[in-house]
Each structure stands twice: as structure tokens, then as C-alpha cells.
Amino acid sequence: MPCSPLPDVGACSASGGNNCPNLNGFVPFPSTNLWNLNIATASVDPESAAITSAFGFAGAHLHHDFGSSVGYPIEVVDSSQTSASTVIQLQAHGNQSDNVIAPIPLTVPIEGNPAPGTGCPAINVGDAHTHTLDRHTCTIYSTYNTHLCGTAPNQFLTADQLTAWDARSYEKRPYGWTSEDVSGSSMYAGIIKYDEVAACAAGGPVPPHAIRFTLPDTMNDSNNGYFVFPATHAAGTLSSSYNVIGMKIRLSPNFNLSGYSPINKCILEEMQQYGMILADNGSSFYFQGEPDPRWNDADLENLDSIQSSNFDVVTMDP
Numbered sequence: 001m002p003c004s005p006l007p008d009v010g011a012c013s014a015s016g017g018n019n020c021p022n023l024n025g026f027v028p029f030p031s032t033n034l035w036n037l038n039i040a041t042a043s044v045d046p047e048s049a050a051i052t053s054a055f056g057f058a059g060a061h062l063h064h065d066f067g068s069s070v071g072y073p074i075e076v077v078d079s080s081q082t083s084a085s086t087v088i089q090l091q092a093h094g095n096q097s098d099n100v101i102a103p104i105p106l107t108v109p110i111e112g113n114p115a116p117g118t119g120c121p122a123i124n125v126g127d128a129h130t131h132t133l134d135r136h137t138c139t140i141y142s143t144y145n146t147h148l149c150g151t152a153p154n155q156f157l158t159a160d161q162l163t164a165w166d167a168r169s170y171e172k173r174p175y176g177w178t179s180e181d182v183s184g185s186s187m188y189a190g191i192i193k194y195d196e197v198a199a200c201a202a203g204g205p206v207p208p209h210a211i212r213f214t215l216p217d218t219m220n221d222s223n224n225g226y227f228v229f230p231a232t233h234a235a236g237t238l239s240s241s242y243n244v245i246g247m248k249i250r251l252s253p254n255f256n257l258s259g260y261s262p263i264n265k266c267i268l269e270e271m272q273q274y275g276m277i278l279a280d281n282g283s284s285f286y287f288q289g290e291p292d293p294r295w296n297d298a299d300l301e302n303l304d305s306i307q308s309s310n311f312d313v314v315t316m317d318p
Helices: 048-052 194-201 262-273 297-303
Strands: 063-065 075-077 088-090 130-134 139-144 147-149 156-159 161-166 211-215 248-251 276-281 286-288 311-313
Touching (some): 048 311, 194 262
Parallel strands (some): 075 130, 211 276
Antiparallel strands (some): 130 139, 139 161, 147 156, 211 286, 248 276
């Protein structure tokens, strides 16, 4: 069944050279899913004060991880209009990947825009994610450590991991399994999309989903760490860390939004109403969006001074 509303076919290249797809208001997964659940009035977790005052969370500030020419690109395809499919050679996490025929074109934009041949077959030269939405089947195909290998006409893609997400439902990964993301959850769900923020800035609704973010360290133990749903997997780095993969944080409702541009106000309102989900070990308080030449990079920098002390952890269950 096609997605509804139907996104436009088109690619958002990491270089910003292509027009980005207009998603026409499409948001994957049910509104009851934790990625899409409004948490404006959710309870603060009993451990929030301990987590937010601890090393690895306290003293940090936001850092936008996207802009006019960098970010996490999304491509929209329609498998009913083409029979072509790309062979993807799965590497490190093939045993935790979905064995599917994926309509991912060889021209799929790859995060970081690695040169063809770089990283082949499975050298990690950056996370190199891809996200392809097939609007005909309403399936999202996401990959990790993705590279275009070989020479024409025998080129092929390699990836360490491939997950196929039914965008009409949310079938979680088996517990202990990774996905294209360390958390085992959907990266696509937490990426800020330009067109939905622009629609909000023009008077439309706040984008109705949480935002993906990273911290350098997460809680570790002998079983690789801890996670809470929507995560199904952890890769803990520090036994003394209080940060839990999958935990959701919320910008204080008392945070003063005056002085911010309409675009930035919408992003901050998204953080207040839908929060941010810790999805990976990475740079401190980096939050992710798609590359789009229409972003105002100088304006986005105004978000980066917001301190971690303005956030609370909402109730983690279980």
C-alpha cells in the first residue's frame, strides 16, 4: 500500500546539489509509537536529576549536525515505476540485517558523500548511512557503512547493516539486535526534515516526532550496556555513565523561545513537545537532520548555545 500522504520522488544529496524530496506531511509509524508520542506533559523520570547532573550530560550544549550541505540524506523512490534493484553485499552485521530485495539505487545519496571506491568492501570511513523511502510499499530501507564499489557497469553497494522498516507500523527489532543505528531503532524517524519545519514556520503544526541525538558515553556492563524502548540494542562505553540508550529527554516548557527565528522556534517546540531520543554513542549533544540547500546555516548556529541543563529525562519504561 502506498504511503499517505504521498511523498514526492526525489533525492537530497549530501552536497546539496539536488532538490530534496517534499514529504508532503508524511510521518512514518503510528502516533502512539515513542518516536511520535507527544510528551509535553509526561512525567519526569525519578533519575532525571542524577542523569542530567552527571558527567557526560552536564555542562554540554546542543550542536546541530546538519545544514545546507551536510546531514543525513533521504531519498524517495517508487518501486512501481521501476523494476531495478541494487545488489547490496552485507558485511559486519549481515546476521542482524533484513534479507530483502531493496529498491535502493546505485545513486543513493550517502551520508558524508564518500567517493566511489572509498571504504570498499567494509572499511569504516564514517557512518555512511542511507535512507530510502519506497512510497509504493511505504517501506524505509536504511543502511550503515555504505559504499559504492566496483567499476561500471559492474558497480554494487556494500553495507554493514540493512534494515527494512514498514512505515505504516513499527515492528521492533529482536531484543539485542542492532539496526542501521546502535539503538536498534529507526534513524529516519528522528531526522529533522526541512519541509516539515518550514511548514511549521509558515503556521503549520509542530513536526510530530522526536529528534535523534548522541552522547559520547552510555551506560555499560558485561552485556554491552542498557537500553529502553524504542531502543532494542546497546553498545555501552562506560560503566560509570548514567546515560541509557533510548532515553528520551525534553526541553523545559519554561525555556524562552523569544528571539529565535520561526524555523528555530519550530525545532525547539519539537524538542518541548516530542523530545529527543538518545540513539548512539557519538559527539556530545549532536542532533540530526537532513541536508537541504534551503537551511540557513548561520541561523541554525543560534541553537548551539542552548545548554544541556535546559533538558529533563522523561519517564523510562521499562
